[in-house]
Amino acid sequence: MTELTVEADPAELGFDPGRLARIDHRLGRYVDEGLLPGWLAVVTRHGRIAHVARRGYRDVEAGLPVADDTRWRIFSMTKPVTSVAAMMLFERGEFALTDSIHHWLPEYADMRVFVKGSSTQPVTVPATEPIRVWHLLTHTAGLTYGFHYAHPVDALYREAGFDSSVPPGKDLAACSELWADLPLVFEPGTEWNYSVASDVLGRLVEVVSGQPLDEFFAEYILGPLGMTGTGFHVDPADHDRLAALYVPEPGTRRAVRNDAFGDAIRQRPDCLQGGAGLASTAADYHRFTQFLLRRGELDGARLLSPRTVGLMTRNHLPGDADLERFGRPLFAEMPFDGHGFGLGFSVLRDPVKARTLSSAGEFAWGGAASTAFWVDPAEQLTVLLFTQLLPSSTHPLREQLRQLVYQALL
Structure with missing residues (x-):
């Protein structure tokens, strides 16, 4: 399915339609003011789409509007998919969450921890x-990202070729x-730090399964869930559906195109990054969120048991603890206050x-280009936001979308 259409009267699903329309108006202003190229949002309750909103262009320069089959770089929204892959192997009995990863990845057998210096x-x-294994799933392994620019080990990552990409x-x-x-930034299990942990987890999936990560995804997740527009690159036949990537212009914050970074998704990468590598469509990732909301099953395809999804979330x-108390105060795709972390997701505690x-x-x-999703089991609600503005901290899109969705829920 590539088409996204409203499937029920929003009032039947507990929404005030007039209040839902505030999403279109408020987020639409970002396009009108040139701060976003375009965006697409989907609000679903009890498994039925209550609201779909679209505005602007997937490619401003070419005049191509946002469409349901637009391919979006989802960057870190790849992480939950990798976590699902790992937990599928966990359910097969391939490893325990408490197992040391060096049994499969011997390079991690004798790790060292940075204690001082430069x-x-x-x-x-x-x-x-x-x-x-659970350290990778929870970002408590002591790994980091070069783009944090907050610790001497971050600089070592950059010197090794890991800044916003890989060598x-x-x-x-x-x-x-x-x-x-x-070196590790801290002893495993003692702090939370957003990191390449999901990429290492993807490598663990490869070694344990004996398949490249893209093949495992295709056979066991994307295929069964019908996510036909998702992959580690966009085929040439679909390049016209690919959204261009934009960054804020210094000073004005107007969205300007960045093909130097955006064009990488057009060909199969050397490194299949389980933490950031996928492109997807709104319809595909909508199916992924419905699979999560239904606790591991969608349209007869069960990938995980309900107890496993319950543990992950x-x-x-x-x-x-919440991330404010246990995490390092660095960039992540969600706020720290009141949020904990599960096996691949942020979890709202308070x-x-x-x-x-x-x-x-x-x-x-969420993802680095300002994409985001959330699943609210208490309200049987899922919400998706797609756009292509890097970095995701440029505008408070996610916080505003939350306000607009919940104020409409009666």
Whole structure:
């Protein structure tokens, strides 16, 4: 399915249609003011689409409007797909969540932890705790990202070629070995830090399954869920459906095109990044959110048990802490206050602390080009936002969309 249409009277699903229209008006102003190229939002309750809103262009320069079959780079919204893949292998009994990953990825057998110094003269000590599978799923492994620019180890990642991308010509196996050669920012399990953990998890999926990550995704997730427009690259036949990537112009914040970074998705990458590599359509990712809301099943295809999805969407931070208390105050795709982290998703612990109208138990994530999704089991609600503006911190799109969705829910 590529077409997204309203499937029920919003009032039957508990929404005020006039209030839902505020989504179109408020987010539409970003396009009118030149701050976004275009966007698409989908609101679904009880498995039926209540509202679809579209505005603007997938390619401003070519005059091509946003369409239901537009291919969007979803960047870190790849992470939940990789987490589902890993938990499918967990359900087969291939590993325990507490297993050390060095049993399959021997490069991680003797990790060291940065304790002081600089990127040019780091002082490290042997790690006392191995990296375990659940550390990768929860971003508590001690790994990092080069683009954080907050720690000497971040600089070491950049020196190794990992800033906003990966070194040319390196596949996932080679990248994993390079990450293992770098020190950890902290002892595994002691803090939360947004990182390449999902990419390492993707490599674990490859080794355990004996398949490249794209093949595993296609056979066991994308195919069964009917996500035919999702993959690690966009085929030439679909290049006209690919949204262009934009960045804010310094000073004005108007959206300007960035083909230098955006064109990478047009060909199969050397490194299949389980943390950031997929392009998808709104209809495809809508099916993925419905599979999650239905606790592991969609249209007769069961990928995970309900108990497994339940475990994935609970807060796994020690002491039921939130990210503000347990995480490093760096960039992530969701707020820290009132949010914990599960096995691949942020998890809302306390709506009051988070200053949000959402329900406790909501799980969510987003992507670097300002895409986002959330699933609210309490309200049987899913919401999707697609656009292509990098970075996602440019505008408060996600917070505003939450306000607009929940104020319409009666």
